[in-house]
Amino acid sequence: MKPFRARLAAGDLLVSDGAMGTMILSKGFDTLATLESLNLEHPDILEEIAAEYIAAGADIVETNTFGASPMKLAGYGLADEAEAINRAAVKAARCAANRAGGRYVAGSVGPTGKLLEPYGDGKPSALRASFAEQIAVLAAEGVDAVFIETMTDLEEALLALGAAREVAPSIPVAVTLTFDETPRGFFTLMGQPLERAAGELKHSGADLVGTNCGNGIETMIRATAALRAAGTLPILVQSNAGLPEAAERGVVYPETPDFFRRKGEELITSGANIIGGCCGTTPEHIRALCAAGERRLS
């Protein structure tokens, strides 16, 4: 299999998987304390979801470790299980990837949920240590890349990136943030402009920058264009399927696979190198993004 970085360098368009959390819920696991507890109880479900995304055409599947940093798991009394939870998630994704061949496994790393000082009680050194612990396990278990994602504070993203560079220096790292669109451009929740985020992440050694979750694919197209204008790193974009709406049971997401098929091409044109989904997307959305990629190539 061609190394992940070589594919990026060649300018290949890659497709990642879609949502994990909403897929787990749709399989009937809606009473879990935290989605990551599934890694130890039902790793077969993770493998099943990864296989569904691969069958839909995904080149990359992510591990179910978004909330599996020791600091985040501590909120559920699961800090001691962090290593086992991360290991199990990589194994499950790897099984599905190996069976199909030629697919990459990306280790998902999400926010700690702490606000950094002085706004909250999060100590930078403690956050960094928590990220380092998680990423070291993901790396030891053999992920092809680390996706630090859904960050709302550039400072926290930089701590995670620094930890990744320290404990897994040879593994490619992507960092995606969520941005708010304002009349003055895109900003993180903590008020850092997109342009500054792109610059600092590149400077600190990220292989890819990007944006995920968000407010539907159309906003993502504009954010991608802004990222492209701001820098030269490859761009990872994982859009949610719009803001959830209440349904008979749980929630539904307004943006359909067909909408993703039409908008996916624009996403690629605006500069995305890896495209995929976030909350509310399904294997059908990923199939649609693959179709958008193929149509653009042909």
Added chain:
Amino acid sequence: MNQLERIAAALEKGEVETVIELTNEALGAGLDPGRIVDDGLIAGMTVVGGLFRKHEIFLPDVLMAAKAMNGAMEIVKPLLTGGGGRGLGRVVIGTIEGDLHDIGKNLVGVMLKGAGFDVIDLGSDVSPGRFVDTAVESGASVIGMSALLTTTMANMEKAVRLVKERRLDEKIRVIVGGAPLSEEFAARIGADAYGFDASSAVERVAKLVGEATR
């Protein structure tokens, strides 16, 4: 600039120490504690809320202003007639079951307290039953629920349903908020109101307290 305007201005800048210092000075000079809250702290916080809504300032600025307000309230609260909750009503707040995100909820709590509400904060990962039981036991007229995760927001509906099932919907009103939520979502799950941000949450809570029958 008079003393109250100085308090408001320092709060707008998020200068925690200065706000506390000026509040002590104002009390020392014999100013009415209620006026310090209304014309100093809340006046400043209203400006902050407005700037936040227009994207002219960001969350860190609001958090520092809230910190300043909290610090000053600690001093002023015991001196207010009625000992703090100024009779505006009691509100139970918390982050819904499964969700540990509390930044927004905490902000709403500070703003509600500042505005004169008696706030019971249940923290995060709060079950629908606990929201409703606490509201009943404490005689609160409003429940405020927050969610950040799209995977937990559906749990809010269970709490709304529980209020109706227990026939408490005349006495207890429910307001919801959080990043993935919308006015439409709130309406669909049967909540009485949606708080777009902390300042709009306070405005809506004030309205809900008026509607709920005691």
